[in-house]
Amino acid sequence: xxxxxxxxxxxxxxxxxxxxxxxxxxxxxxxxxxxxxxxxxxxxxxxxxxxxxxxxxxxxxxxxxxxxxxxxxxxxxxxxxxxxxxxxxxxxxxxxxxxxxxxxxxxxxxxxxxxxxxxx
Numbered sequence: 001x002x003x004x005x006x007x008x009x010x011x012x013x014x015x016x017x018x019x020x021x022x023x024x025x026x027x028x029x030x031x032x033x034x035x036x037x038x039x040x041x042x043x044x045x046x047x048x049x050x051x052x053x054x055x056x057x058x059x060x061x062x063x064x065x066x067x068x069x070x071x072x073x074x075x076x077x078x079x080x081x082x083x084x085x086x087x088x089x090x091x092x093x094x095x096x097x098x099x100x101x102x103x104x105x106x107x108x109x110x111x112x113x114x115x116x117x118x119x120x
Contacts, residue, residue, distance in 0.1 A: 012052035013074030013100035015093070020060030023067030031068045032057055034090045035097065044101050053097050063112070074100055081106070084113035 017023075017032040036055055039045040044053045061069040066086035070093055073082050083106040085096065092110055099106055 009046040010052060011046045011054045011074075012103060013072050014054040014056065015070055015072050015097060015100065016056050016058035016061070017093075018059070018061040018063075018067060018069040018071075019057045020064060020067070020069075022064035023061075023069055026067040028068035031070075031088060031090055031093060035093050038090075038094050039097060044097055051101070053101050055097075066112075070096065072096060072100060072106065076103070082114060083107075083111055085110045086112055 015035075017035065018028055019032070020028075032055070036045075039051065039053055039055055040048065043049060043051050045051045046054045058071075061071055061084070063069045063084070063086045068088045070085045070088045071082065072085075073080060075081070083096070085092070085107075087110055088096075092107070096107055098104075
């Protein structure tokens with residue numbers, strides 16, 4: 001008998017919250033914790049029934065003077081879409097997670113960087 005592999009949870013997208021030194025000084029650790037609790041509570045987290053949003057702490061995302069920084073990656077219409085956000089607050093980050101879960105367009109507020117999907 002072959003041992004079972006890890007359980008795979010399908011996702012709508014992946015949010016990464018910067019935990020670099022500058023972002024932490026601007027509250028990124030608290031943002032991550034609050035967002036994690038909200039995703040869990042609202043059944044948006046990938047491991048909850050119906051939830052499809054992954055959340056991960058990341059290293060520096062490069063916008064050190066504008067933190068906390070959050071980026072999102074998701075597959076949409078066959079392409080990889082990315083969104084980069086600076087000066088994120090909890091309400092803005094939660095709205096981003098809701099947009100990812102629902103498959104809606106990513107919010108424009110606080111967004112910077114490439115707006116076009118990545119093509120293979």
